[in-house]
Amino acid sequence: MKVVLVDSGGANLGSVRFALQRLGVEARLSGEARLIEGADRVILPGVGTAARVMGRLRELGLVDCLRALRVPLLGVCVGMQVLYDASEEGQVQCLGLIPGTVARLPATPELRVPHMGWNTLQPLRASSLGEGIEAGDHAYFVHGYAAPVSADCLISSTHGADFAAVVQRGNVGGAQFHPERSSAVGARLLRNFLERGLA
Numbered sequence: 001m002k003v004v005l006v007d008s009g010g011a012n013l014g015s016v017r018f019a020l021q022r023l024g025v026e027a028r029l030s031g032e033a034r035l036i037e038g039a040d041r042v043i044l045p046g047v048g049t050a051a052r053v054m055g056r057l058r059e060l061g062l063v064d065c066l067r068a069l070r071v072p073l074l075g076v077c078v079g080m081q082v083l084y085d086a087s088e089e090g091q092v093q094c095l096g097l098i099p100g101t102v103a104r105l106p107a108t109p110e111l112r113v114p115h116m117g118w119n120t121l122q123p124l125r126a127s128s129l130g131e132g133i134e135a136g137d138h139a140y141f142v143h144g145y146a147a148p149v150s151a152d153c154l155i156s157s158t159h160g161a162d163f164a165a166v167v168q169r170g171n172v173g174g175a176q177f178h179p180e181r182s183s184a185v186g187a188r189l190l191r192n193f194l195e196r197g198l199a
Contacts, residue, residue, distance in 0.1 A: 003194065004039035006066070007031035008079060009056045010047040012180065016076060019180035023191055033065040040071055041194060046078030050102065050145070051090035053078050066095055072197040073097075073172050080167065080174025081145060089145045097172045098152050102145050106160040114144035115159040119177075121166075121185070127154045128196040129173050130166055132188045139165065139177035139185050146176060173198050 005027045020027045046053040075083045082094040087102040107113040118138045146163035155166035179186030
């Protein structure tokens with residue numbers, strides 16, 4: 001199986017690659033459309049801002065490539081956010097593969113934003129991507145913006161308000177949490193993606 005990590009310039013590229021190695025998969029890091037188009041699985045990591053990640057994808061000429069992919073594509077953290085139509089973070093237009101707008105998490109005196117640390121997950125419907133992830137399982141988050149809980153949301157979490165933790169629309173999926181830092185839950189999600197795709 002050919003697995004390609006999109007070179008989105010994020011600091012988590014190495015840790016995602018290592019998480020895949022622990023599952024026995026050697027992923028290739030690439031910013032070349034030709035290699036991405038020839039993959040069996042594509043993972044789009046991302047940290048920082050949606051505007052920075054989209055700027056990197058435009059710089060590499062990968063926007064149309066990612067939009068046209070027919071193989072399973074998994075976005076991680078900001079890589080998930082840029083799958084949506086737009087993000088309020090910098091008012092940036094994104095890939096438009098999942099309808100909706102990513103918005104800032106609400107801050108309160110009790111809840112700080114960005115949301116950093118472990119939080120519980122709530123599966124909303126059965127899916128191959130979320131198989132084996134149960135209500136109350138924990139995952140590790142670092143983000144200040146989040147996608148809405150919509151028909152494409154498989155698993156939600158809550159920080160001031162409910163938000164999408166895992167999503168899927170057709171061959172496109174995403175995890176707002178960091179699977180590479182989420183212990184057994186993160187490994188399960190990555191294994192599901194590698195073995196089952198987004199059926």
